[in-house]
Amino acid sequence: MAGRRGNGEGTVGRYRGRWVARVSLSDGRRKHFYGRTRADVVARMFAAIAALKKGEDVPDDRVLLRDFLFRWIEGMRGTIKPSAWDSFEGHIRVHLIPDLGHMRLSRLRRLDIVAWQGRKLASGRWSPTTVGHFQTTLHRALADAVRDGLISRNPASLVSVPRRADTEITTLDEEQAGRLLIAAGADPFAAMWVLALTTGRRRGELLGLRWTDVDLERREYRVLRTRTRASRRALGGQESPDAIYSSPKRRASKQRGLPLVNVAVVALRAQRARQAEERLAAGRLWDGPEPGADLVFTGPHGRALAITSFRRAYEALLIRGGVPRVRFHDLRHSAASFLFSLGVEPKTISEMLGHSTTAVTLETYTHVRTAVLRDAADRLEAALTGRRTADG
Numbered sequence: 001m002a003g004r005r006g007n008g009e010g011t012v013g014r015y016r017g018r019w020v021a022r023v024s025l026s027d028g029r030r031k032h033f034y035g036r037t038r039a040d041v042v043a044r045m046f047a048a049i050a051a052l053k054k055g056e057d058v059p060d061d062r063v064l065l066r067d068f069l070f071r072w073i074e075g076m077r078g079t080i081k082p083s084a085w086d087s088f089e090g091h092i093r094v095h096l097i098p099d100l101g102h103m104r105l106s107r108l109r110r111l112d113i114v115a116w117q118g119r120k121l122a123s124g125r126w127s128p129t130t131v132g133h134f135q136t137t138l139h140r141a142l143a144d145a146v147r148d149g150l151i152s153r154n155p156a157s158l159v160s161v162p163r164r165a166d167t168e169i170t171t172l173d174e175e176q177a178g179r180l181l182i183a184a185g186a187d188p189f190a191a192m193w194v195l196a197l198t199t200g201r202r203r204g205e206l207l208g209l210r211w212t213d214v215d216l217e218r219r220e221y222r223v224l225r226t227r228t229r230a231s232r233r234a235l236g237g238q239e240s241p242d243a244i245y246s247s248p249k250r251r252a253s254k255q256r257g258l259p260l261v262n263v264a265v266v267a268l269r270a271q272r273a274r275q276a277e278e279r280l281a282a283g284r285l286w287d288g289p290e291p292g293a294d295l296v297f298t299g300p301h302g303r304a305l306a307i308t309s310f311r312r313a314y315e316a317l318l319i320r321g322g323v324p325r326v327r328f329h330d331l332r333h334s335a336a337s338f339l340f341s342l343g344v345e346p347k348t349i350s351e352m353l354g355h356s357t358t359a360v361t362l363e364t365y366t367h368v369r370t371a372v373l374r375d376a377a378d379r380l381e382a383a384l385t386g387r388r389t390a391d392g
Contacts, residue, residue, distance in 0.1 A: 010045045021045035043152030066101025072141045081246050083228040091137040110158040128162035171334040176323045183321035189313050191267035198261045200335030200353045208245050209296045220257030337368045
């Protein structure tokens, strides 16, 4: 093999149609790196040399992707939110390791990821958005592999994330929303349903709401945390508590109060009074804090409301209101739709919903905006036609 020195250390050359780099180890052995391009083997050679100079072990380019991903996800436990860990772990266990785990980490290429992505999309079982989430997990793991010197570059960074498909958003119309509010009147969680329709907040944000986050006199509330879920795996084998709370997606929401409409204030006052009565009736069995001190929405004896109880209560509400079986998240979409139809500025809607940027709001509600724009154009036409008729 014809060899040539690089920076005085190691050799690089061609061997049987491939590029190969060799590095001499301290014990006299040589480490070989094979690849399709010179740049690839050179990068791995210099990474090995750098490791040797630091007294570290030379990365093993025979490591399989599945072994790396196992170590990576275990190392991530405790460094990110438990719910995020669960998401990453599921992507790795169900999709990445079964499909790509047999490959060597050092030999994973852009075309391998493109082909994998294509198979996922072609199956029709996962939306482009979901496949994009799988790919984002892979990209994040490989970025750490680059940082640790295991690979020279991240092949996932060379692959476009699948474009989110334009899907029709399900919303209630004003008449249906009105029926739902009427049905909520006698419900123990009436304030929950009222807040969902009048603020558009997410389920986790409402379940994480505390009385200290609400100012009924000023008719304001703040979103300071959100309730999430986590498996025992995410918690290192510990029993998962009734609820886990974390900071909301948009930290800017901590800086200002958001408005409450009168019907929401009335519902919240009733909720606080009901909670006080429940505590009095429970006596020593009450397991929560003093009324007004913590969670706005609680289950029996003051504990965090169970998700199963929440779902049953919501399904019963839909039946009483005689409205279609829409997801709870669709109440958020409905609130946004009403705001758009009223001509509220997108930036204001974005702040009310807690979106990270106005662009997210505009992209999410493209169909709603199109309908609003069409209505505005029709009204403009009617106004102009009416003037001409009157003038004529």
